Amino acid sequence: MNEPLPGARVAGTLPGFGPLGYRLLALSKALAMAGGLVFVVLVAMSIVSIVGRKLAAAPVPGDVELLQMSAAFACACFFAYCHLIGGDVKVDFFTAKASARTIHALDALGSLLFGLMGAALAWRGTAGMLAMKDSGETSIILGWPIWLAQALMIPGFVLMALAGLYMVGAHLRSPAVGAVQEVTP
Amino acid sequence: QDAVVLKVHHFLPAGSYAQQQFIQPWCDKIAKDSAGKLKCQIYPSMQLGGTPAQLVDQVKDGVADVVWTLSGYTAGRFPLMEVFELPFMMQSPEATSKALWEYANTYAAAEFKDVKPIAFHVHGDGVFHMRDKPIRSMADLKGLKVRAPTRQTNRFLAALGATPVAMPVPQVSEALSKGVIDGAVVPYEVVPSVKIQEIVKYHSETDPAEPALYTATFLFVMNKDRYASLSPELKKVIDANSGLALSGQIGKVFLAADAEGKKLTAKNTTNVIPASELAAWKKAGQPVVDGWIADVNAKGANGKQLHDAARALIAKYQAGQ
Amino acid sequence: MSGIATGLWIFALLMGLLALRVPIGVAMFTMGSLGYAWLSGSLTPLLSVWKNVGYARLSNYDLIVIPMFLLMGQFATHGGLSAALFRFVAAFMGHLKGGIAMASIGACAGFGAICGSSLATAATMGQVALPELRRYGYSGALATGALAAGGTLGIMIPPSVPLVIYAILTQESIGKLFMAAVLPGLIAMVGYMVVVKIIVTLRPEAGPAGPRVPWPERLKALAQVLPVLGVFAVVIIGIYGGWANPTEAAAIGAAACGVLAVASGGMRLKGLIDSALGTAQATAMIFLVLLGADMLNTALALSQMPVELAAWVKDSGLHPMVVMVAILVIYIGLGCVMDSLAMILLTIPIFYPMVMGLEFHGLGATDKSIWFGILALMVVEIGLVHPPVGMNVFIINRLARDVPLVETFKGVMPFLASDLLRIVLLLSFPAISLVLVNTLGG
Numbered sequence: 001m002n003e004p005l006p007g008a009r010v011a012g013t014l015p016g017f018g019p020l021g022y023r024l025l026a027l028s029k030a031l032a033m034a035g036g037l038v039f040v041v042l043v044a045m046s047i048v049s050i051v052g053r054k055l056a057a058a059p060v061p062g063d064v065e066l067l068q069m070s071a072a073f074a075c076a077c078f079f080a081y082c083h084l085i086g087g088d089v090k091v092d093f094f095t096a097k098a099s100a101r102t103i104h105a106l107d108a109l110g111s112l113l114f115g116l117m118g119a120a121l122a123w124r125g126t127a128g129m130l131a132m133k134d135s136g137e138t139s140i141i142l143g144w145p146i147w148l149a150q151a152l153m154i155p156g157f158v159l160m161a162l163a164g165l166y167m168v169g170a171h172l173r174s175p176a177v178g179a180v181q182e183v184t185p
Numbered sequence: 186q187d188a189v190v191l192k193v194h195h196f197l198p199a200g201s202y203a204q205q206q207f208i209q210p211w212c213d214k215i216a217k218d219s220a221g222k223l224k225c226q227i228y229p230s231m232q233l234g235g236t237p238a239q240l241v242d243q244v245k246d247g248v249a250d251v252v253w254t255l256s257g258y259t260a261g262r263f264p265l266m267e268v269f270e271l272p273f274m275m276q277s278p279e280a281t282s283k284a285l286w287e288y289a290n291t292y293a294a295a296e297f298k299d300v301k302p303i304a305f306h307v308h309g310d311g312v313f314h315m316r317d318k319p320i321r322s323m324a325d326l327k328g329l330k331v332r333a334p335t336r337q338t339n340r341f342l343a344a345l346g347a348t349p350v351a352m353p354v355p356q357v358s359e360a361l362s363k364g365v366i367d368g369a370v371v372p373y374e375v376v377p378s379v380k381i382q383e384i385v386k387y388h389s390e391t392d393p394a395e396p397a398l399y400t401a402t403f404l405f406v407m408n409k410d411r412y413a414s415l416s417p418e419l420k421k422v423i424d425a426n427s428g429l430a431l432s433g434q435i436g437k438v439f440l441a442a443d444a445e446g447k448k449l450t451a452k453n454t455t456n457v458i459p460a461s462e463l464a465a466w467k468k469a470g471q472p473v474v475d476g477w478i479a480d481v482n483a484k485g486a487n488g489k490q491l492h493d494a495a496r497a498l499i500a501k502y503q504a505g506q
Numbered sequence: 507m508s509g510i511a512t513g514l515w516i517f518a519l520l521m522g523l524l525a526l527r528v529p530i531g532v533a534m535f536t537m538g539s540l541g542y543a544w545l546s547g548s549l550t551p552l553l554s555v556w557k558n559v560g561y562a563r564l565s566n567y568d569l570i571v572i573p574m575f576l577l578m579g580q581f582a583t584h585g586g587l588s589a590a591l592f593r594f595v596a597a598f599m600g601h602l603k604g605g606i607a608m609a610s611i612g613a614c615a616g617f618g619a620i621c622g623s624s625l626a627t628a629a630t631m632g633q634v635a636l637p638e639l640r641r642y643g644y645s646g647a648l649a650t651g652a653l654a655a656g657g658t659l660g661i662m663i664p665p666s667v668p669l670v671i672y673a674i675l676t677q678e679s680i681g682k683l684f685m686a687a688v689l690p691g692l693i694a695m696v697g698y699m700v701v702v703k704i705i706v707t708l709r710p711e712a713g714p715a716g717p718r719v720p721w722p723e724r725l726k727a728l729a730q731v732l733p734v735l736g737v738f739a740v741v742i743i744g745i746y747g748g749w750a751n752p753t754e755a756a757a758i759g760a761a762a763c764g765v766l767a768v769a770s771g772g773m774r775l776k777g778l779i780d781s782a783l784g785t786a787q788a789t790a791m792i793f794l795v796l797l798g799a800d801m802l803n804t805a806l807a808l809s810q811m812p813v814e815l816a817a818w819v820k821d822s823g824l825h826p827m828v829v830m831v832a833i834l835v836i837y838i839g840l841g842c843v844m845d846s847l848a849m850i851l852l853t854i855p856i857f858y859p860m861v862m863g864l865e866f867h868g869l870g871a872t873d874k875s876i877w878f879g880i881l882a883l884m885v886v887e888i889g890l891v892h893p894p895v896g897m898n899v900f901i902i903n904r905l906a907r908d909v910p911l912v913e914t915f916k917g918v919m920p921f922l923a924s925d926l927l928r929i930v931l932l933l934s935f936p937a938i939s940l941v942l943v944n945t946l947g948g
């Protein structure tokens with residue numbers, strides 16, 4: 001009955017993928033799973049809040065800000081995993097006929113920029129988090145510190161940077177023959 | 186020599202009353218006073234990125250040169266300014282905006298050490314906009330879900346027996362039409378932008394002779410380095426177009442905006458909560474005031490003194506009108 | 507350098523990076539960042555923008571609806587629910603030539619009625635319908651083209667996130683806009699089905715007829731779809747009946763699908779984990795682009811390119827209809843590189859006053875504003891399927907790993923033609939969007 005799902009189906013990796021890559025993948029997968037489960041919990045919380053509001057005029061206090069802070073954390077957890085399994089949205093229109101060597105070289109460039117983007121988000125995100133901590137900003141209803149939610153996003157961005165940089169090497173190590181393989185680790 | 190162009194960033198649409206009636210006129214004025222050497226490029230609707238809560242950081246870091254924002258968007262960031270958001274503080278927006286300017290510069294200057302203040306102001310009387318029934322007494326609020334803008338107003342609504350819900354203004358109309366909330370407190374000035382009049386049937390004001398139910402404070406501030414980099418001549422133009430008089434003027438613009446917004450609600454039912462009833466509300470709101478004083482005391486300030494000072498300033502400018 | 511020139515440089519280099527297979531979100535983020543630093547003349551403002559870009563985008567309440575609906579789709583798939591919806595439509599249409607493709611479009615429209623996102627609709631229905639389409643021997647072009655186009659029904663049929671954004675920017679009523687979108691949305695669905703019909707008439711081998719499903723099995727399909735209809739009813743009542751906002755309605759839908767999936771025995775712990783991972787990957791794909799678009803739009807706003815472009819169009823002294831067509835063409839052009847939400851956010855503040863100042867069919871202010879909202883929705887929706895960057899096309903193509911991207915873009919072209927036809931129709935007859943609003947009220 002179950003049709004294959006895009007994320008759950010394959011963890012596609014490269015021939016150049018080594019032991020370090022599998023360790024990164026396991027870590028990213030665990031983080032992505034945790035982020036996904038956060039959404040399951042948020043669904044449950046929303047239901048409790050809606051029912052509470054309808055039946056007892058008692059929604060979960062600060063449900064909106066809880067949702068925002070948790071969702072930001074959860075989403076930051078997803079990027080590294082998606083990149084390691086080759087799940088990015090890209091244009092292969094112009095390179096459809098290119099050789100495997102060219103494809104790997106170009107994907108190494110893409111991974112480099114991906115990693116730099118992760119590094120920028122991690123580095124500056126940390127600076128933003130520290131500035132937020134200094135300014136003492138809180139959420140409106142619960143009075144929770146905003147910097148905490150920002151701090152929770154940092155590991156996801158750090159992993160994003162590592163995933164990108166690792167994939168640069170993985171692409172460059174991959175053999176210059178054959179198609180880009182998707183294999184299940 | 187090329188004109189200096191200031192990047193002015195804010196969260197409302199270009200057609201909003203705030204941009205048309207106060208930001209654009211201010212820009213025109215500095216352009217005129219500087220003979221075209223100082224100009225604005227206005228970026229409405231958060232076009233330079235980020236969320237409204239981040240405008241304060243953006244002006245501090247120089248992402249924008251000038252921003253206009255609600256200090257309540259960044260709860261806990263301007264604790265001393267919050268005294269103006271306590272229940273029943275504001276008299277008229279013009280007088281209270283002037284009082285806010287003096288208060289901010291006298292008592293809360295530390296909260297603005299990273300920016301160059303141009304104006305501080307408040308909006309007009311906060312009014313209840315209710316879906317299904319008007320608010321005539323505190324009992325009417327029992328158990329209702331009501332949206333409020335700042336954390337002090339949220340605490341006040343909770344003290345009155347309502348269930349406060351925090352959400353950004355743009356979500357208010359949808360939440361109202363879906364019954365996610367039973368009502369919202371905002372000034373009439375917000376009515377056109379969210380079309381509240383199409384969704385709610387009742388508007389409950391408080392006795393105009395009494396101080397407003399609540400107000401919120403706004404910042405119109407400039408990046409410090411950007412100001413410092415201006416020639417003495419252009420600094421003078423900025424100085425001449427900031428301060429007490431401008432703050433009062435913006436308060437007046439918001440009062441006029443309230444009148445415009447109220448016109449749209451003509452087909453709905455409007456009631457006034459009498460002063461006799463509001464006496465009980467003030468009593469119920471006292472713990473919120475005490476809570477603010479305790480919070481500020483815990484931060485090493487003298488809350489009672491600040492609260493009294495703010496009230497005295499409001500009374501002073503009210504008397505001077 | 508003028509704003510237009512700077513903006514064009516940013517676009518040109520962006521195209522270069524995209525052609526070099528750089529992930530779209532990453533390419534947008536890179537060019538947005540470089541453009542921003544170049545325009546500010548120093549790195550400091552960029553370093554400051556980077557401090558907040560992650561939290562600002564990822565904590566956006568309206569966007570949370572996307573992972574919520576993706577999770578709902580995962581649960582629905584595990585419980586066989588979106589499959590049941592698809593099978594139900596297919597049981598009645600599958601025996602026609604191209605019937606499975608038509609059924610996919612019908613199922614997309616059904617899903618669109620509870621989902622405000624085109625990408626989520628494409629992703630969710632793609633998971634369900636694509637294996638079936640391939641099983642019946644549909645050509646890769648028709649299968650992926652129909653689904654990519656069908657996915658746009660996710661925003662064409664209300665609720666619709668871009669319409670909510672438009673409503674906020676223009677101070678227009680969300681309810682009226684949703685109602686105005688209903689008829690054009692249904693026309694879009696019928697138009698896509700007609701396209702399928704034409705394709706299979708010209709090339710019967712592209713969409714073979716499935717076996718005729720006998721009535722007992724049709725009734726069985728109906729019985730199986732009842733829980734789905736139940737979920738849909740809950741979500742639709744949630745959104746329109748005054749229970750919840752779209753994000754909460756998505757949560758209700760996800761919970762209902764989750765409970766059904768567990769009850770049907772389709773989901774155990776492994777299914778839950780798979781759902782979490784599937785949501786993670788699809789969300790990452792979409793949000794990486796949203797993050798990049800945020801940075802790119804910030805740079806473009808700073809370059810003043812959109813403002814200068816609008817002023818140029820306005821000053822040309824042309825007939826209002828020519829201006830409107832020019833605007834729509836600009837949208838289609840911008841759709842090459844921007845996501846629909848970002849496009850609306852960036853351009854509506856510029857184009858809206860321009861449109862409101864011109865005369866169209868003698869429409870009043872409110873009517874004109876609603877009509878333009880639906881037109882804008884339709885052109886930004888086109889951006890989701892036309893090359894070189896069509897998000898829906900990419901999402902569907904990722905699901906169909908055996909189909910080259912070029913095939914999918916070829917497959918989507920006939921549907922694009924029906925989109926253009928529908929836009930011309932709405933341009934000539936604003937009543938298509940206004941009749942329901944003015945008879946039923948907003």
Ligand code: NA
Binds near residue numbers: 618620621623663
């Ligand atoms: Na929809």
Ligand code: NA
Binds near residue numbers: 903906907909910
């Ligand atoms: Na493919």
